[in-house]
Amino acid sequence: MTVLDETEESLEQLAAKARAGCSHSFERVVEQTKDRLFTYLIQLVGNEHDAEDIAQESFIKAYRHLHQFDGRARFTTWLYTIAKNTAFTHLRRRKFHQPIEELEDVLAAESRPFTDAADSIWNTARQLKPKFYETLWLFYAEGFSLKETAAIMNTNAITVRVNLHRARAALEKKLTRVGLQPEGRTL
């Protein structure tokens, strides 16, 4: 998560300035959020090329609809929701024969496992159901709250809590099965 200095403006303040017409403020928003969003989109679509296209489109959409950002949620929550919807639209455009309900599975199937050893727990997590993986990612990797995760996933906080519990249990089982203990030591 981006740590802000006291003198540094928050994303919400920068967004407000950008809404008033200051494009430099929006440039700073892009600068501060691009890596995080890019990483999230790679998790979602599985390749850098698509992730870059979607990230670019998401930022442009965010700028166009800045007047709709009311500041009730954090800016990142709003941006991630746009990015997720854009990813779905992007994929739907490419796979128009696929029923919409199957898109979640398509996203997971397209994703390739990462090769870094440090990513191994996330590689194992990728074998979980897509909604479990996404819940784990948004909550633990991105640091969103239950409510924010729910907003991005277009569900409610109780469902997120249940999914988190099930995802952790399933991950623990998988880690034990592949010979990795949850605390990181090899069996």
Place this chain on the structure above:
Amino acid sequence: MRPHQDQLEQRLRREKPEHAAPFGFTERVMSKIPSDARSSFRSDSHPQQLLWPRLATAFALLAIAAVLLPELASQKSTHFTSGQANPSSSPHGDTSTALITEPLPLPTITQQQFQALTTQLDDPLEKELNNVISDTRIAIQFVAANFIPDR
């Protein structure tokens, strides 16, 4: 079970993969904004923000007129009738008769003026309706082109 879970949570937080956006990403986004998004930022927000209040105001005015006009008309007619029934209440005995017999100084509206006014009132609604029809047609064409298999 709980210590395992805590360790698992710690690992999930600690070991998340990180990727940097490609070089020149911000520049590419910003280069698209002034030419493309900025213009539509204006055009996207304004018609929706301006058209609906205008339509709503027009409808509200029409509704008020529809409610108030018959009421005013009935008030005038009762005034005239009461004047006629009690002519002695007026200092000049024949003024009430004069009020009834004299035609009201209402402006005369020609048929052309009335039609022009109707067209003017219908115009925004007609435009909106045309836009809806056009959008629906585009949506149907898009769905037909993308979702119906070639076979």
